[in-house]
Amino acid sequence: xxxxxxxxxxxxxxxxxxxxxxxxxxxxxxxxxxxxxxxxxxxxxxxxxxxxxxxxxxxxxxxxxxxxxxxxxxxxxxxxxxxxxxxxxxxxxxxxxxxxxxxxxxxxxxxxxxxxxxxxxxxxxxxxxxxxxxxxxxxxxxxxxxxxxxxxxxxxxxxxxxxxxxxxxxxxxxxxxxxxxxxxxxxxxxxxxxxxxxxxxxxxxxxxxxxxxxxxxxxxxxxxxxxxxxxxxxxxxxxxxxxxxxxxxxxxxxxxxxxxxxxxxxxxxx
Amino acid sequence: xxxxxxxxxxxxxxxxxxxxxxxxxxxxxxxxxxxxxxxxxxxxxxxxxxxxxxxxxxxxxxxxxxxxxxxxxxxxxxxxxxxxxxxxxxxxxxxxxxxxxxxxxxxxxxxxxxxxxxxxxxxxxxxxxxxxxxxxxxxxxxxxxxxxxxxxxxxxxxxxxxxxxxxxxxxxxxxxxxxxxxxxxxxxxxxxxxxxxxxxx
Amino acid sequence: xxxxxxxxxxxxxxxxxxxxxxxxxxxxxxxxxxxxxxxxxxxxxxxxxxxxxxxxxxxxxxxxxxxxxxxxxxxxxxxxxxxxxxxxxxxxxxxxxxxxxxxxxxxxxxxxxxxxxxxxxxxxxxxxxxxxxxxxxxxxxxxxxxxxxxxxxxxxxxxxxxxxxxxxxxxxxxxxxxxxxxxxxxxxxxxxxxxxxxxxx
Numbered sequence: 001x002x003x004x005x006x007x008x009x010x011x012x013x014x015x016x017x018x019x020x021x022x023x024x025x026x027x028x029x030x031x032x033x034x035x036x037x038x039x040x041x042x043x044x045x046x047x048x049x050x051x052x053x054x055x056x057x058x059x060x061x062x063x064x065x066x067x068x069x070x071x072x073x074x075x076x077x078x079x080x081x082x083x084x085x086x087x088x089x090x091x092x093x094x095x096x097x098x099x100x101x102x103x104x105x106x107x108x109x110x111x112x113x114x115x116x117x118x119x120x121x122x123x124x125x126x127x128x129x130x131x132x133x134x135x136x137x138x139x140x141x142x143x144x145x146x147x148x149x150x151x152x153x154x155x156x157x158x159x160x161x162x163x164x165x166x167x168x169x170x171x172x173x174x175x176x177x178x179x180x181x182x183x184x185x186x187x188x189x190x191x192x193x194x195x196x197x198x199x200x201x202x203x204x205x206x207x208x209x210x211x212x213x214x215x216x217x218x219x220x221x222x223x224x225x226x227x228x229x230x231x232x233x234x235x236x237x238x239x240x241x242x243x244x245x246x247x248x249x250x251x252x253x254x255x256x257x258x259x260x261x262x263x264x265x266x267x268x269x270x
Numbered sequence: 271x272x273x274x275x276x277x278x279x280x281x282x283x284x285x286x287x288x289x290x291x292x293x294x295x296x297x298x299x300x301x302x303x304x305x306x307x308x309x310x311x312x313x314x315x316x317x318x319x320x321x322x323x324x325x326x327x328x329x330x331x332x333x334x335x336x337x338x339x340x341x342x343x344x345x346x347x348x349x350x351x352x353x354x355x356x357x358x359x360x361x362x363x364x365x366x367x368x369x370x371x372x373x374x375x376x377x378x379x380x381x382x383x384x385x386x387x388x389x390x391x392x393x394x395x396x397x398x399x400x401x402x403x404x405x406x407x408x409x410x411x412x413x414x415x416x417x418x419x420x421x422x423x424x425x426x427x428x429x430x431x432x433x434x435x436x437x438x439x440x441x442x443x444x445x446x447x448x449x450x451x452x453x454x455x456x457x458x459x460x461x462x463x464x465x466x467x468x469x470x471x
Numbered sequence: 472x473x474x475x476x477x478x479x480x481x482x483x484x485x486x487x488x489x490x491x492x493x494x495x496x497x498x499x500x501x502x503x504x505x506x507x508x509x510x511x512x513x514x515x516x517x518x519x520x521x522x523x524x525x526x527x528x529x530x531x532x533x534x535x536x537x538x539x540x541x542x543x544x545x546x547x548x549x550x551x552x553x554x555x556x557x558x559x560x561x562x563x564x565x566x567x568x569x570x571x572x573x574x575x576x577x578x579x580x581x582x583x584x585x586x587x588x589x590x591x592x593x594x595x596x597x598x599x600x601x602x603x604x605x606x607x608x609x610x611x612x613x614x615x616x617x618x619x620x621x622x623x624x625x626x627x628x629x630x631x632x633x634x635x636x637x638x639x640x641x642x643x644x645x646x647x648x649x650x651x652x653x654x655x656x657x658x659x660x661x662x663x664x665x666x667x668x669x670x671x672x
Binding site: 167 | 281285286356370383384427436
């Protein structure tokens with residue numbers, strides 16, 4: 001077992017707990033067809049390089065059947081692998097011509113699958129090895145405090161850092177936000193309760209994490225909402241602060257005012 | 271460091287967001303006596319005073335905190351001012367619009383974002399991420415904007431065509447297409463019973 | 472601390488928001504030679520390794536940073552929220568494939584894992600562990616992925632070369648722990664090649 005060995009070198013033994021939990025096999029939660037195959041090979045104490053396709057295929061198909069009986073959704077990838085196994089099995093069963101025999105010996109129908117399994121196992125192990133490291137933000141922490149003197153010296157100038165993905169994603173989200181056609185209801189008595197407004201802000205925060213004050217009090221064309229709407233929005237924000245549901249930031253003096261949820265989103269689950 | 275407790279307390283003070291009071295440390299370490307904790311703190315204080323390193327342990331505002339020694343402030347301010355700034359959501363959105371829709375006028379950007387973008391555009395211009403391409407030949411002759419060479423440099427792009435398309439990012443979300451399905455047709459006649467439960471034709 | 476330079480460098484690393492590269496330190500201290508700075512850094516590293524306090528100096532993502540020792544994480548999490556939940560197996564596998572095979576396309580990752588990886592890749596992109604490097608110069612111009620600086624930072628790696636090699640990982644699988652230890656203790660000078668297959672620190 002790969003990680004056992006690694007852990008004995010580490011001083012941070014508590015990691016072991018997490019590891020076993022992660023590794024233990026759940027019937028309904030294989031990481032993919034390759035993972036399931038490796039599990040079956042290990043369970044049957046087979047050598048990856050010399051697997052019995054008949055045994056593995058039968059057990060693999062039984063497993064899929066079981067998943068279906070349990071009404072678990074079987075991903076297409078599992079079915080693709082089922083077909084591959086059946087194909088290899090049938091090629092093994094085919095009577096060979098004399099002329100073909102020589103050729104077939106060189107090309108074991110299992111060869112491609114074995115190669116993929118060996119390669120997959122490498123990365124599966126590599127994933128566990130890197131996952132067992134002491135991670136920043138999990139076992140290891142950097143200093144979080146900023147000295148007052150330094151905080152004051154901090155400035156928004158300087159090089160900017162952002163990833164290409166963030167840029168594209170910002171645009172994608174923006175396009176989703178814009179309705180194809182926006183109509184404005186100008187009917188009088190279109191009043192908004194503070195409760196509605198709170199819900200609106202909270203759902204905005206959920207999808208965007210930060211909301212700028214301007215976004216709340218302006219309509220889609222940058223003009224201000226009605227006076228009533230602005231007041232209701234403001235009252236809703238005060239209420240949200242009182243309930244400790246949001247925190248308020250200002251970028252710099254006279255800068256934009258931002259709202260973020262007071263409680264960080266769920267811990268990062270990748 | 272003699273005591274086993276000192277490194278633990280040190281790690282707590284190090285990671286605290288603000289000065290950590292002795293009371294709070296006692297709360298965090300209920301398995302240790304207050305006296306024990308106090309003497310470990312005294313040990314740490316002694317240690318840092320004797321060491322004369324780049325930072326020291328100080329007791330401020332009723333709590334313990336690591337702070338750089340005042341002696342070094344002229345060095346520290348050399349790099350604190352040039353910190354990397356993160357993009358705000360509005361800067362990122364505006365930049366994305368300019369990148370994908372250039373040449374574009376301010377009014378057009380504002381129509382897409384639904385908010386005034388004057389300030390953001392100005393700041394992007396100052397950071398040389400966006401540049402003025404010219405004036406549009408319509409009434410009012412508004413300025414038209416596009417991205418700069420620096421924009422390509424910061425995002426590591428060869429040219430504008432190397433920008434991932436929105437579809438490419440969206441595709442990550444989508445269900446896989448079973449392109450490899452033709453393999454499945456290879457086994458119509460096998461006798462394995464489970465096979466007819468596979469949703470394949 | 473002997474050198475006058477070490478405390479200065481220490482104060483710079485201490486106040487930096489992210490790991491501080493040797494290059495950057497040299498930029499910040501133009502009055503000192505690069506060699507001088509490098510030897511002061513070595514001195515600091517030595518000092519912290521020998522000290523066994525609550526935190527240590529580490530070289531990650533090509534820079535220097537103070538970090539708490541993993542030993543104390545159970546105390547620290549009493550007052551600090553862990554930012555990272557457990558990584559799923561599929562996230563780790565995908566991350567390992569991207570780390571070892573970069574630059575790599577989504578199709579290549581999926582071929583290795585045998586499953587659709589769009590969702591996992593997107594989530595790794597959102598967590599800044601993986602980044603888009605550009606487009607591959609083949610028909611369809613698929614996006615190519617690689618690991619980010621944050622990946623090195625979070626996993627505490629100096630650079631990509633610090634990743635254990637796949638051979639080293641495989642060696643872990645093949646030999647029971649006790650055998651390997653024996654060989655190492657008994658025959659340091661033997662020609663058994665297993666020694667350089669040991670996991671890196």
